[in-house]
Amino acid sequence: MQLMTGQDLLEICQQYDMHIYDVALQYEKSKSGKTKAEIIGVMRNHLQVMGESIESGLNTEQEKLQGKMIGGEARKLRERYERINPVCGLTMARAMSFALSCLEVNASMGRIVASPTAGSCGVLPGVLFSIKETHQVTDEQMVQGLLTASAVGIVIAKNACLSGAEGGCQAEIGSAAAMAAAAIVEIQGGTPGQALHGAAIALKNLMGLICDPVAGLVEAPCSKRNAIGTANALISAEMALAGIESIIPFDEVVHAMYEVGRTMPCALRETAEGGIAATPTGKKLKKEIQS
Numbered sequence: 001m002q003l004m005t006g007q008d009l010l011e012i013c014q015q016y017d018m019h020i021y022d023v024a025l026q027y028e029k030s031k032s033g034k035t036k037a038e039i040i041g042v043m044r045n046h047l048q049v050m051g052e053s054i055e056s057g058l059n060t061e062q063e064k065l066q067g068k069m070i071g072g073e074a075r076k077l078r079e080r081y082e083r084i085n086p087v088c089g090l091t092m093a094r095a096m097s098f099a100l101s102c103l104e105v106n107a108s109m110g111r112i113v114a115s116p117t118a119g120s121c122g123v124l125p126g127v128l129f130s131i132k133e134t135h136q137v138t139d140e141q142m143v144q145g146l147l148t149a150s151a152v153g154i155v156i157a158k159n160a161c162l163s164g165a166e167g168g169c170q171a172e173i174g175s176a177a178a179m180a181a182a183a184i185v186e187i188q189g190g191t192p193g194q195a196l197h198g199a200a201i202a203l204k205n206l207m208g209l210i211c212d213p214v215a216g217l218v219e220a221p222c223s224k225r226n227a228i229g230t231a232n233a234l235i236s237a238e239m240a241l242a243g244i245e246s247i248i249p250f251d252e253v254v255h256a257m258y259e260v261g262r263t264m265p266c267a268l269r270e271t272a273e274g275g276i277a278a279t280p281t282g283k284k285l286k287k288e289i290q291s
């Protein structure tokens with residue numbers, strides 16, 4: 001099965017009356033030789049690890065936070081949304097909190113699911129587990145959401161890139177948000193076309209975002225960008241589900257993201273030599289952490 005572009009995905013969906021998650025399952029079967037049951041088992045395992053990362057970050061003091069620039073933010077958000085009606089709504093506040101939680105676990109060398117990368121490991125679990133609670137999503141739909149997200153990630157990886165070192169943070173958080181937006185759309189009953197519009201909108205929203213980790217550690221700005229990534233995914237999915245389309249098709253947005261990444265100077269691609277990493281405070285923190 002060929003899965004080179006978003007257009008390929010849509011054509012297969014239309015021809016065989018499938019969802020993107022059905023195509024992702026067929027693709028994985030053809031590539032891995034695994035059965036449907038085995039693939040679903042792997043997806044369930046990923047979801048379990050995601051859930052454990054969220055729980056661990058929210059309920060356990062993370063002891064080995066590398067740079068100690070983050071820690072406790074997930075709980076702060078939870079304390080607030082449990083106490084009062086959050087200004088951005090419960091689904092978004094929860095998703096942000098879950099995403100921050102995953103990043104705290106990642107910074108403590110704990111177990112996370114790179115989705116698509118370790119630096120962006122909070123976005124997809126954040127939105128999936130948040131809408132699971134607020135929108136009564138079943139376990140089967142959670143697996144479908146993960147499969148939808150994987151198909152979008154595969155297309156981005158084949159036509160652009162997923163790492164901050166290659167394409168800037170737009171490639172990491174932008175791709176994670178695109179994957180998550182498509183997953184939400186299909187979980188909520190949207191069409192494959194709407195899912196790719198959601199993904200395109202999410203990727204465009206973060207186009208040009210540089211990678212500038214303070215002291216070279218995946219803590220700041222990474223953790224807050226994961227929180228923003230969940231918000232971006234939810235906003236983009238909401239628009240797509242309402243029938244709002246991306247003016248630029250998904251495949252062209254992916255190509256544009258790649259081109260923007262290619263023109264980014266090295267200082268803005270994970271070298272920690274530009275952006276907020278190069279601010280006086282960023283440099284001071286680096287010195288303190290490395291001393």
Ligand code: SF4
Binds near residue numbers: 119172173219220270
């Ligand atoms: S700033 Fe760089 S390291 Fe941090 S999440 Fe973005 S791409 Fe990853």
